[in-house]
Amino acid sequence: MEPRLEVRNITRAYGGRAVVRDVSLKVMPGQVTCLLGPSGCGKSTTLRIIAGVDRPDTGEIRMDGTVIVNQGVFVPPEQRGTGLMFQDFALFPHLSVFDNVAFGLTGTRTEKRLRVRELLEKVGLVRYMDNFPHELSGGEQQRVALARALAPRPRIMLMDEPFSGLDNRLRDGIRDETLSILKDEGTAVLLVTHEPEEAMRMADDIALMRKGEIVQQGAPYNVYNAPVDREAAAFFSDINVIRGSVQGLLTETAFGKFMAPGQADGANVEIVIRPQHLKIDFDRGGQGPAPSPEHGVWARGIVERARFIGKESLVEFRMEFDGSSLKATVPSVFLPKPGTPLWIAIRRDRCFVFPVTPKKDWRRRED
Numbered sequence: 001m002e003p004r005l006e007v008r009n010i011t012r013a014y015g016g017r018a019v020v021r022d023v024s025l026k027v028m029p030g031q032v033t034c035l036l037g038p039s040g041c042g043k044s045t046t047l048r049i050i051a052g053v054d055r056p057d058t059g060e061i062r063m064d065g066t067v068i069v070n071q072g073v074f075v076p077p078e079q080r081g082t083g084l085m086f087q088d089f090a091l092f093p094h095l096s097v098f099d100n101v102a103f104g105l106t107g108t109r110t111e112k113r114l115r116v117r118e119l120l121e122k123v124g125l126v127r128y129m130d131n132f133p134h135e136l137s138g139g140e141q142q143r144v145a146l147a148r149a150l151a152p153r154p155r156i157m158l159m160d161e162p163f164s165g166l167d168n169r170l171r172d173g174i175r176d177e178t179l180s181i182l183k184d185e186g187t188a189v190l191l192v193t194h195e196p197e198e199a200m201r202m203a204d205d206i207a208l209m210r211k212g213e214i215v216q217q218g219a220p221y222n223v224y225n226a227p228v229d230r231e232a233a234a235f236f237s238d239i240n241v242i243r244g245s246v247q248g249l250l251t252e253t254a255f256g257k258f259m260a261p262g263q264a265d266g267a268n269v270e271i272v273i274r275p276q277h278l279k280i281d282f283d284r285g286g287q288g289p290a291p292s293p294e295h296g297v298w299a300r301g302i303v304e305r306a307r308f309i310g311k312e313s314l315v316e317f318r319m320e321f322d323g324s325s326l327k328a329t330v331p332s333v334f335l336p337k338p339g340t341p342l343w344i345a346i347r348r349d350r351c352f353v354f355p356v357t358p359k360k361d362w363r364r365r366e367d
């Protein structure tokens with residue numbers, strides 16, 4: 001199938017600093033693709049280039065196979081068939097809800113009326129048709145903005161952090177509602193967000209961006225469960241990191257041996273594991289549980305802190321073998337006292353082994 005949108009190798013620099021580097025991505029018809037990454041990584045610039053309000057220095061963009069941007073071609077924004085929705089959704093304050101939604105529509109009066117009604121029914125706001133934006137709540141205004149953007153049946157919706165201005169309590173509901181309307185309309189969507197939870201909730205496909213580059217693109221399940229590197233893993237959740245060096249394709253650690261395929265002897269590696277994939281067991285008089293193929297060797301840690309964080313408990317340990325700290329999450333309420341010795345094992349099927357990279361927290365804003 002032909003992609004609805006295909007971006008090929010676009011780059012963009014401001015004042016000599018590259019903010020979009022060789023970005024390629026595809027959005028398939030009817031699919032929601034999330035461009036996910038920390039603040040400042042170049043997501044909005046990429047979206048602006050696709051919308052046509054900025055131009056790439058190099059690269060090409062195609063819509064349904066037709067070139068809309070390259071070195072010799074530049075289709076103006078209004079001819080691209082894109083719908084736009086931003087955090088600041090800016091309805092026209094002097095126009096009624098009906099006229100806001102009808103704004104970009106062409107056709108006869110009857111055709112326009114039918115389309116506006118259809119969309120206002122979908123977003124559940126027919127009764128506010130004659131009201132003005134200031135008479136609506138933030139969530140309702142958001143729904144009008146969605147109806148307005150969808151009214152001319154765009155080939156693709158470009159959405160830049162459209163939910164970040166909304167109250168936390170409203171946000172999940174509005175996200176789900178928006179997604180079902182987008183799916184119902186069969187619109188392809190490229191949605192920019194810095195929130196992994198939002199991307200996991202909305203996307204059929206996630207393009208993970210960092211420092212101007214797409215580092216991984218795939219289904220949410222794959223991006224979460226098969227991250228390309230430690231930073232990609234850390235972008236979605238807290239992680240634990242255990243270090244080791246490789247001998248004969250294996251890394252020896254306090255938790256036993258781990259496979260390190262493709263790594264040379266002497267290479268330093270990091271074993272990355274999410275807190276929900278640590279196993280905890282009781283001290284049993286200082287013996288701990290016996291090793292098993294699934295869990296490998298158990299290691300003893302001392303509880304430093306335990307907190308209930310809603311649905312699960314987060315327990316922090318100081319490990320006896322090297323004084324490092326590890327975090328484990330446990331479903332429901334499990335609040336051992338600080339100082340309690342417990343044993344920890346690692347789910348072998350859920351850890352990732354990566355070559356050592358310099359330490360950096362990608363959730364922070366990039367300079």
Ligand SMILES: Nc1ncnc2c1ncn2[C@@H]1O[C@H](COP(=O)(O)OP(=O)(O)OP(=O)(O)O)[C@@H](O)[C@H]1O
Binds near residue numbers: 019037038040
């Ligand atoms: N018109 C511009 N002139 C100069 N620098 C710019 C311009 N637009 C963006 N930048 C810089 O490019 C980098 C990427 O910005 P961009 O807005 O694309 O990032 P982002 O990932 O969308 O971040 P955020 O979520 O904070 O908007 C930033 O360092 C920003 O300061």
